[in-house]
Amino acid sequence: MDPGPPVVIRGLNHWFGAGEARKQALYDIDLTIARGSLTAVVGPSGSGKTTVLTLVGCLREVQEGSVRLLGHELRHAKPNLLMLLRRRLGFIFQAHNLHDSLTAIENVRMGLQVHGAMDPRREIEAAGHALALLGLADRxxxxxxxxxxxxxxxxxxxxxxxxxPDLILADEPTAALDRESGSNVVDILMRLGKARGTTTIMVTHDGRILDRADRIVTLEEGRIVADTAPFAG
Known part of the structure; x- marks a missing residue:
């Protein structure tokens, strides 16, 4: 059975602030993301890129319109459903948000512990494998x-x-990386897309990614103004 697209957005509007200070950040966003694809979201600062990412990631409440994530409507969704959906996502932010008192492998193991109890040996093996993929076997x-x-x-x-994760939401994940490391990250994400159907939505200004992304969505002043490969199906 086809599970359908992992992200379907229709008529999405969003505001920040209240009263006279209330300002609209997103205008009538329609977007369908294909499973296994790597979509780059670009645009100038303040165009709404990160707002879209946080709404899809269940980190902000959907105010108006529809966001369907992994087959579930997020508007008016109950907290327990939002929590379960977040566990199926992988988040990469500009700030690394590592715990200073934990080693690299202990920080990575935390990505598994949100899923519940697991054999510690399996956690260590999986975390070590993930670090090795990113060239950190010796760190x-x-x-x-x-x-x-x-x-x-x-x-x-x-x-x-x-x-x-079923879906990776990334905000400028390669900004702090050199050319080789950034290219390696993109390679891994694209391999995951092909092998496992993992979907990536990435806010970026990195031209190295734009050359290789399956799709580029451009936002300006809260509106989609260009889309290189509209979803068809």
């Missing part, structure tokens, strides 16, 4: 203070990938 026992900015970001990416 597993390092604390964040002893890692470079790019290495910290790669640990954060490993943490997002380790639980084999």
């Amino acid at each position: 597993m026992d390092y604390l964040p203070a002893n890692l470079s900015g790019g290495q910290k970001q790669r640990v954060a990416i490993a943490r997002a990938l380790v639980g084999n």
